Amino acid sequence: MATVLVVGGANVDVVAQSTGSFTAGTSNPGRTYSSAGGVGRNIAANLGRLAVPTTLIAAFGNDTFGERLYAETAAASVDLTHSVTLNMPSGSYLAMLDGTGELVGAVSDMKAAESLRAEHVPEQVIATAAYVVLDANLSAEVLEHVCRLAAASRVPVVIDPVSVPKADRVARVLKAGPVHTITPTRTELVTLTGEDDLAGGVAALHDLGVGRVWVREGASGSTLFTAEAKTHVAAITADVRNVTGAGDAMAAAYVHALITGHDDVTAAKHGAAAAYLTITSEHTVRPDLSPALIEQVLKEQE
Numbered sequence: 001m002a003t004v005l006v007v008g009g010a011n012v013d014v015v016a017q018s019t020g021s022f023t024a025g026t027s028n029p030g031r032t033y034s035s036a037g038g039v040g041r042n043i044a045a046n047l048g049r050l051a052v053p054t055t056l057i058a059a060f061g062n063d064t065f066g067e068r069l070y071a072e073t074a075a076a077s078v079d080l081t082h083s084v085t086l087n088m089p090s091g092s093y094l095a096m097l098d099g100t101g102e103l104v105g106a107v108s109d110m111k112a113a114e115s116l117r118a119e120h121v122p123e124q125v126i127a128t129a130a131y132v133v134l135d136a137n138l139s140a141e142v143l144e145h146v147c148r149l150a151a152a153s154r155v156p157v158v159i160d161p162v163s164v165p166k167a168d169r170v171a172r173v174l175k176a177g178p179v180h181t182i183t184p185t186r187t188e189l190v191t192l193t194g195e196d197d198l199a200g201g202v203a204a205l206h207d208l209g210v211g212r213v214w215v216r217e218g219a220s221g222s223t224l225f226t227a228e229a230k231t232h233v234a235a236i237t238a239d240v241r242n243v244t245g246a247g248d249a250m251a252a253a254y255v256h257a258l259i260t261g262h263d264d265v266t267a268a269k270h271g272a273a274a275a276y277l278t279i280t281s282e283h284t285v286r287p288d289l290s291p292a293l294i295e296q297v298l299k300e301q302e
Contacts (some may be wrong), residue, residue, distance in 0.1 A: 001051075001052060001053055001130075001259065001261075002053070002068060002129070002130030002197035002259065002301075003054065003055055003079075003128065003129055003130060004047055004052055004053070004070065004128060004129060004131045004132075004255055004259065005054075005055050005057070005125060005129035005131070005132045005136050006040050006041075006043050006047070006054060006055070006056045006057070006058075006133045006134075007045070007056075007057045007058070007116075007121055007133070007135075007138060007142070007146055008038065008039050008040015008044075008056075008058060008074065008113065008133070008134060008135035008137055008138060008160075008167050009038040009039055009040040009041065009058065009066075009091055009112075009113035009131070009135055009137030009138070009146060009162075009186065010033070010037075010040065010041035010056075010058035010059065010060055010069050010083075010090070010091060010093050010107070010112070011034050011037050011038040011041070011062040011068060011069070011090060011091030011092050011093050011108070011112070011113070012034055012036060012037060012068065012090060012091070013034060013037030013092075013093045013094075013095065013244060014032065014034045014092065014093070014094045014095070015032065015033055015035070015095045015097060015242070015244060016030060016031075016032045016094070016095070016096050016097070017030050017031055017032075017096075017097040017098070017099070017101065017105075017123075017242070018096075018097070018098055018254035018278060019031075019045055019049060019099055019168070020099040021049065021096075021098055021099055021100075021217055022096065022098040022099070022104045023058055026139035026251050029275075030099075030157045032053060032259070035283065035285075036068060036069050036073065036285070037093055037244070037245070037282045037284050038058065038091060038093070038135075038137070039137060039160055039162055039248055040044070040113075040133070040134075040135045040248075041056060041069065041073055042057055042060055042245050042248035042249075042252075042281045042284060042285050043135070043203045043255075044056040044058075044073065044076070044078045044123070044133075044248050044252075045069060045072075045073055045076040045078060045247045045285045046076075046251075046252030046253070046274070046285055047078075047097050047181055047252045047256060047286070048077040048078045048291065049076055049077075049169070049285065049286070049287070049288075049289040050252060050253065050256040050289065050290065050291055051077075051290075051291065051296075052252075052256050052259060053079070054077070054078050054079065054150070055078070055079040055080075055081070055082060055083045055125065055129070056073060056078050056079070056080055056082075056083055057083055057084075057116070057120060057125070058113065058116070058222070059083070059084050059085075059112040059113055059115055059116045060083060060084070060085045060086070060088060060090055060112070060118075061085070061088050061089045061090030061112050062085055062086065062087055062088070063089055063090055065089070065092065066080065066085060066090040067111075069090060070083070070085075071251035074092050076132075076190070076285070080102050080171055082120070082121070084115075084120050084121065084126055084152065084243035086115055086187055088111065088112055088115065088286040088301070089109075089112070090112055091109060091111070091112045091113055091137075092108070092112045093106060093107075093108045093109075093110075094106060094107045094108075094111045095244055097242065097243070097244075100125060100126060100157050100240055101241050101243055101279070102240070102243060103243055103244070103273060106149070107230070108137075108163075108209065109154075110137045110256075112125065113137040113138060113299075114137065114138070114139050115179075115223050115245050116138060116139070116142055117139075117142065119140055119288070120142075121142065121146055122271045123149050126146060126149045126150050126155060126179045127149065127152075127153035127155065128151060128245045129150075129155050129288050130155070130259055131155065131156050131157075131158060131180070131255050131258070131259060132146060132155050132156070132157045132158070132225070133148070133157075133158045133159075133160070133251065133255060134146055134157060134158070134159045134160070134230075135159075135160045136159070136161050136162040136163070136167060137161050137162055137171050137261070138158065138169070140169045140172050140173055141193065141278060143159075143169060143170065143173045144172075144173040144176045144284040147173055147174075147176035147177045147179070148177055150177060151176065151177025152177075154267070155264065156180035156181075156192070157177070157178075157179050157180055158179075158180055158181045158183070158254075158255060159181070159182045159183070159249065160183050160247065160248075160251055161180075161183070161185075161188040161191075161192065163186045163188070163255060164185075164186060164187050164191050165227040167184065167188040167191040167192050168191055170182070170192060171191065171192045171193070174205070174208045174210065175209075176191075176212065177209070178209040178210070179208075179209060179210045179211065180211050180212060181210075181213075181214055181238070182205060182210050182212075182213055182214070183214045183215075183216060183247070183250070183251060184215060184216070184281075185215070185216050185217070185218075186198065186217065188214060189201040189202070189205075189213075192204075192205065194258070198215070199244040201213075202215070202225045206225075206227055211227070212226050213225040213227065214226040214268060214271075216247060216250070218235070219235055220235065221233050221234040221235040221272065222235075222271075222272065223251075224264060224265060224267065224268045224280050226264060226283070229262075231274050232266070233265075233268045233269055233271075234272065235272060235275070235276070236272060236275075236276040236280060236297065236301060238276050238279050238280050239280060239287060240276055240279050240280070241279065241280055241281060242279060242281070242282055242283075242284070243279050244284050245278050245281045245283070245284035246275040246278045247275070248278075248284075249274040249275050249277065249278040249285070250269075250271035250272065250274055250275045250291065251271065251287070252274065253267075253273065253274030253275075253294055254270060254271040255265045255267075255269040255272040256270065256291070257271075260291075265282065269293055269298060270298070271293045273297040273298050273301075274289065274294055276297060277289060277294070277297060298299070
């Protein structure tokens with residue numbers, strides 16, 4: 001199986017979850033825990049769990065967080081040969097969840113990811129990948145660099161806009177080359193295109209050379225738009241324990257399915273199954289995630 005290159009953020013997630021409903025402006029009883037995180041790192045780790053040869057290019061800080069991130073990512077069978085350690089603190093992400101596991105709010109410090117430079121991502125590594133996956137924690141310079149070189153070598157690119165503020169970086173680099181898939185939420189789609197209307201936003205991205213627009217709609221599922229068709233993929237009903245990492249698992253399972261020969265819609269269904277497996281686990285990257293487990297979930301849904 002050919003290698004998937006992931007370029008993106010790596011950070012430590014610190015999660016605080018209230019015991020019951022969350023009340024803003026005061027202290028809430030609950031529990032806290034930490035785990036290795038970052039959109040790009042999580043996608044890479046999930047791909048590793050799915051037995052996809054995966055290379056991650058990310059920036060680690062020169063601190064204990066960085067050591068932990070490196071060790072846990074390597075343990076997921078991810079190649080870190082081209083990742084870098086910078087003389088700065090590692091990235092961090094603080095998430096507040098309510099008693100049901102839904103996100104109340106979050107703050108991210110991604111200066112390390114934003115400090116990754118174009119020269120840290122070699123042309124040969126891009127050119128020999130089967131797919132490239134990018135997250136918008138990267139600077140616009142690095143996003144443009146990777147998209148341009150991937151286009152020159154005809155390597156398909158999948159982009160996760162990450163958040164509304166960071167989606168603006170993606171909007172500025174979409175002309176660097178065709179994009180295979182982009183995975184925005186509704187609000188990120190507005191930022192990417194300036195279009196409030198869903199159909200108008202999707203059409204604008206298609207016009208810019210994006211082949212597949214996979215709009216994530218949380219508990220309502222997701223909708224995959226190609227130039228020819230629109231397919232809604234329902235979310236699998238779940239007893240939610242933690243929503244953190246669900247989108248990362250979706251992206252990884254989607255790419256895994258594509259690289260193993262499945263069509264777009266089937267790949268999106270694999271993504272939905274992986275998201276379900278993740279939100280029903282306490283882990284941001286589920287340790288026992290596997291192709292067999294995803295297939296089992298899909299068979300149960302038939």
